[in-house]
Amino acid sequence: MKETKGQFLLDHVCNHYNLLEKDYFGIRYVDPEKQRHWLEPNKPVVKQMKYTSRPDYCQTCAFNNTAALQPYTMCFRVKFYPHEPMKIKEELTRYLLYLQLKRDIYHGRLLCPFAEAAYLGSCIVQAELGDYDPEEHPSDYIRDFKLFPKQSLKLERKIMEIHKNELRGQCAALAELNMLQRAHSLETYGVDPHPCKDFTGSTAFLGFTATGFVVFQGNKRIHLLKWYKL
Numbered sequence: 001m002k003e004t005k006g007q008f009l010l011d012h013v014c015n016h017y018n019l020l021e022k023d024y025f026g027i028r029y030v031d032p033e034k035q036r037h038w039l040e041p042n043k044p045v046v047k048q049m050k051y052t053s054r055p056d057y058c059q060t061c062a063f064n065n066t067a068a069l070q071p072y073t074m075c076f077r078v079k080f081y082p083h084e085p086m087k088i089k090e091e092l093t094r095y096l097l098y099l100q101l102k103r104d105i106y107h108g109r110l111l112c113p114f115a116e117a118a119y120l121g122s123c124i125v126q127a128e129l130g131d132y133d134p135e136e137h138p139s140d141y142i143r144d145f146k147l148f149p150k151q152s153l154k155l156e157r158k159i160m161e162i163h164k165n166e167l168r169g170q171c172a173a174l175a176e177l178n179m180l181q182r183a184h185s186l187e188t189y190g191v192d193p194h195p196c197k198d199f200t201g202s203t204a205f206l207g208f209t210a211t212g213f214v215v216f217q218g219n220k221r222i223h224l225l226k227w228y229k230l
Helices: 006-016 091-106 114-129 153-165 172-183
Strands: 025-030 036-038 066-069 072-078 194-197 203-208 212-217 220-226
Touching (some): 072 091, 091 114, 091 172, 114 172
Antiparallel strands (some): 025 036, 025 072, 194 203, 203 212
């Protein structure tokens, strides 16, 4: 239907999965110039995508759940990251946030120092494999997991060390919860960084959070301009 609005499509996906906490989520699509857009809930879907002349696959899809209006492909993902994810009521919402953060880590959007990266990676492995078992897990079993865009041997060894010694006995839900708890404390949590150059020509990243406008270099926040000061 030409007048079908974005909110109808979002509600349809959420209802399909019995997802009650809808406000955290949105639908994103990619235009022919590879620019990402959020589907606006109060505007007709067709009018928002009238400049998209061919189907595109959204590489930022957080889950394997897609909502498609031919000939377009759209992706269902977290739009608003909860400030305190531990207070989320629904188990399904927490799990979808976990999947989103897992993908943010893999695509380099959730920037973190070595120690934090190792802990987050070990939580993911514990959630996927359960307890370390020397009879089932060979010496290089972490290599089967593509967790980070740059995954060094040193990082893999640290992940295995934590998985073997610190997370034993944790069920998948608890390991995922621990991952959320640690991830939300990182400065790039909920930030979709956009690369740019600073005045010296060095690479920096710009992003928006619930707190304000942020600038990063590497995995460190170098500037925060709070919304109430704008």
